Amino acid sequence: NKGKYEHYMQKEIHEQPESLTTTMRGRLIRGGSCKAKTVLLGGLKDHLKTIRRSRRIVFIGCGTSYNAALAARPILEELSGIPVTMEIASDLLDRQGPIYREDTAVLVSQSGETADTLNALEYALENGALCVGVASTKAYTSQIVVMAMLALAIGGDLISSQERREAVIDGLFDLPSKLKEVLKLDQEMKDLAKLLIAEQSLLVFGRGYNYATALEGALKVKEVALMHSEGILAGEMKHGPLALVDETLPIFVIATRDACFSKQQSVIQQLHARKGRLIVMCTKGDAASVCVGGSCRVIEVPQAEDCLQPVINIVPLQLLAYHLTVLRGHNVDQPRNLAKSVTTQ
Numbered sequence: 376n377k378g379k380y381e382h383y384m385q386k387e388i389h390e391q392p393e394s395l396t397t398t399m400r401g402r403l404i405r406g407g408s409c410k411a412k413t414v415l416l417g418g419l420k421d422h423l424k425t426i427r428r429s430r431r432i433v434f435i436g437c438g439t440s441y442n443a444a445l446a447a448r449p450i451l452e453e454l455s456g457i458p459v460t461m462e463i464a465s466d467l468l469d470r471q472g473p474i475y476r477e478d479t480a481v482l483v484s485q486s487g488e489t490a491d492t493l494n495a496l497e498y499a500l501e502n503g504a505l506c507v508g509v510a511s512t513k514a515y516t517s518q519i520v521v522m523a524m525l526a527l528a529i530g531g532d533l534i535s536s537q538e539r540r541e542a543v544i545d546g547l548f549d550l551p552s553k554l555k556e557v558l559k560l561d562q563e564m565k566d567l568a569k570l571l572i573a574e575q576s577l578l579v580f581g582r583g584y585n586y587a588t589a590l591e592g593a594l595k596v597k598e599v600a601l602m603h604s605e606g607i608l609a610g611e612m613k614h615g616p617l618a619l620v621d622e623t624l625p626i627f628v629i630a631t632r633d634a635c636f637s638k639q640q641s642v643i644q645q646l647h648a649r650k651g652r653l654i655v656m657c658t659k660g661d662a663a664s665v666c667v668g669g670s671c672r673v674i675e676v677p678q679a680e681d682c683l684q685p686v687i688n689i690v691p692l693q694l695l696a697y698h699l700t701v702l703r704g705h706n707v708d709q710p711r712n713l714a715k716s717v718t719t720q
């Protein structure tokens with residue numbers, strides 16, 4: 376039932392504030408008699424000690440689920456102090472990559488049916504790793520939230536990171552209202568889609584917490600709008616992609632406030648110097664400081680706790696992909712050649 380919406384994709388984008396609230400309900404605790412801020416992940420409780428002793432944590436998934444894990448990796452590494460490596464399920468299987476008994480494998484899948492991910496689960500189990508699954512509700516944003524809660528649970532109660540953990544918990548509680556705010560960019564993203572309707576390609580630059588946002592935004596544009604799009608790690612810009620920059624190719628740069636902000640400012644300046652056609656996503660109030668020395672279109676988004684900013688930043692890109700698809704006359708709810716879940720290898 377699409378309710379008041381024209382398409383299912385549009386409905387899912389706009390329902391994210393509620394789906395996040397549902398994802399956190401009963402799992403994230405703030406207040407109560409002892410005013411504690413904590414996370415309760417029932418299924419994981421008995422394994423936390425073993426996970427904390429792991430030599431590494433391996434995130435395994437495909438497509439959007441892989442991107443969600445990539446977005447959550449920094450906060451998991453920060454709070455747990457355990458190295459986290461990333462595996463695309465099919466690639467792990469192709470390489471028969473090393474997995475050890477001392478590893479914890481976290482399998483990420485929205486459907487739970489993806490053949491490559493299930494085969495990778497079997498492979499990790501055969502190799503003796505402790506395997507846990509991230510059961511999320513439907514969306515990318517919920518998956519990130521689940522994994523942020525996982526990071527809080529694994530991070531435990533170290534005094535040294537207590538302040539940060541509490542800030543992340545507060546940040547999680549604030550997300551639904553910030554999501555509502557960012558969804559107000561709908562018309563602005565439709566206007567942008569009108570400008571980009573006839574383009575062949577769109578590059579998306581991100582780094583740090585928002586490298587995953589670049590990959591996931593580009594995946595959405597490719598998948599539904601049937602437009603070539605590439606998510607690029609901004610730190611790699613000078614190692615190849617810079618050659619593509621000219622006055623015509625649209626480039627979307629994610630430059631919201633975090634520890635990488637000044638590096639992104641310098642990326643923007645270098646793109647300006649090559650007359651790049653820029654669309655910059657920045658934190659509210661930052662338009663003047665991201666667009667120095669050139670012209671660009673600016674999308675301002677609300678600020679969240681840095682590690683949760685990807686949950687906010689993906690929304691304008693989802694809206695852009697949606698409007699591009701509709702304007703280009705494609706079927707937004709049934710992307711060409713794609714199955715709902717990929718149950719074959």
Ligand code: M6R
Nearest residue numbers: 437438439440484485486487489
């Ligand atoms: O159900 P899963 O999360 O295991 O699916 C993995 C990918 O096939 C999936 O995320 C795919 O990339 C998305 N449908 C893209 O929107």
